Amino acid sequence: MKIAVLGTGVVGQVVAEKLAELGHEVTIGTRNVNNVLAVKGPDRFGRASFSDWFKDHPKVKLATFAEAAQTGELIVNATNGMASLSALELAGADNMKDKILLDISNPLDFSKGMPPTLSVCNTDSLGEQIQRTYPHTKVVKSLNTLNAYVQVNPAIVPGDHTIFISGNDANAKSKVRSLLNSFGWKNDNILDLGDITTSRGVEQLSPLWVRLLGVFQSGNFNIHVVKAK
Ligand SMILES: NC(=O)c1ccc[n+]([C@@H]2O[C@H](COP(=O)([O-])OP(=O)(O)OC[C@H]3O[C@@H](n4cnc5c(N)ncnc54)[C@H](OP(=O)(O)O)[C@@H]3O)[C@@H](O)[C@H]2O)c1
Numbered sequence: 033m034k035i036a037v038l039g040t041g042v043v044g045q046v047v048a049e050k051l052a053e054l055g056h057e058v059t060i061g062t063r064n065v066n067n068v069l070a071v072k073g074p075d076r077f078g079r080a081s082f083s084d085w086f087k088d089h090p091k092v093k094l095a096t097f098a099e100a101a102q103t104g105e106l107i108v109n110a111t112n113g114m115a116s117l118s119a120l121e122l123a124g125a126d127n128m129k130d131k132i133l134l135d136i137s138n139p140l141d142f143s144k145g146m147p148p149t150l151s152v153c154n155t156d157s158l159g160e161q162i163q164r165t166y167p168h169t170k171v172v173k174s175l176n177t178l179n180a181y182v183q184v185n186p187a188i189v190p191g192d193h194t195i196f197i198s199g200n201d202a203n204a205k206s207k208v209r210s211l212l213n214s215f216g217w218k219n220d221n222i223l224d225l226g227d228i229t230t231s232r233g234v235e236q237l238s239p240l241w242v243r244l245l246g247v248f249q250s251g252n253f254n255i256h257v258v259k260a261k
Pocket of ligand 1: 112138
């Protein structure tokens with residue numbers, strides 16, 4: 033399948049790499065191709081720059097948000113949550129019309145330092161804002177409760193653990209479920225929370241995730257939801 037991954041950060045890179053490994057035709061989207069390739073040296077976490085990563089992944093294409101979204105049959109939103117609405121505006125409503133948008137973003141606001149706050153919560157969520165802004169796009173929220181490496185390789189965390197899925201369109205959720213299966217997620221561990229308003233709950237897990245990162249000093253963990261029989 034042709035997949036557009038909007039976002040050049042760690043999530044965009046890791047998800048694009050996995051999708052390409054699985055045989056999908058992947059285009060990463062960015063605001064400005066020349067600008068993102070011009071950034072050299074390690075990022076603030078000591079990871080290789082996007083341009084170095086891109087050189088090592090010749091199967092992945094790079095384009096503007098709009099060009100990537102236009103080519104993608106399915107679109108992944110892996111842009112900064114504070115800027116996702118701007119990034120999607122650049123991607124263009126027409127280029128996303130009638131397509132599935134797998135939304136991995138979290139509306140984390142780091143502007144006042146650590147710990148971050150949520151820029152939208154309680155009575156709304158970024159997933160809902162995106163769905164409201166693009167009513168002809170089928171928004172499915174998932175994977176946002178995990179670090180990028182666990183998202184595409186659940187076996188990093190031993191045993192059973194839970195991935196959530198939210199969205200209004202049953203068929204779109206079913207397609208995203210298949211994609212999650214191809215990443216290694218077992219159906220029993222995929223918990224469908226319901227419509228897109230359930231994005232509120234999973235986005236509000238991100239402040240907990242940040243605190244757990246502080247405890248474990250590693251992002252390789254997850255939550256397992258267990259229901260009494
Ligand atoms: N890091 C994780 O492990 C993790 C886990 C779960 C969920 N998430 C969520 O996944 C998303 C991506 O996270 P990340 O750490 O990979 O990357 P990030 O640094 O949060 O976002 C990078 C992307 O956001 C775009 N962007 C930044 N400011 C923009 C603006 N003003 N207008 C338009 N686009 C803008 C960048 O565009 P350019 O390419 O043009 O620079 C880039 O493509 C976030 O929403 C994050 O909360 C992250």
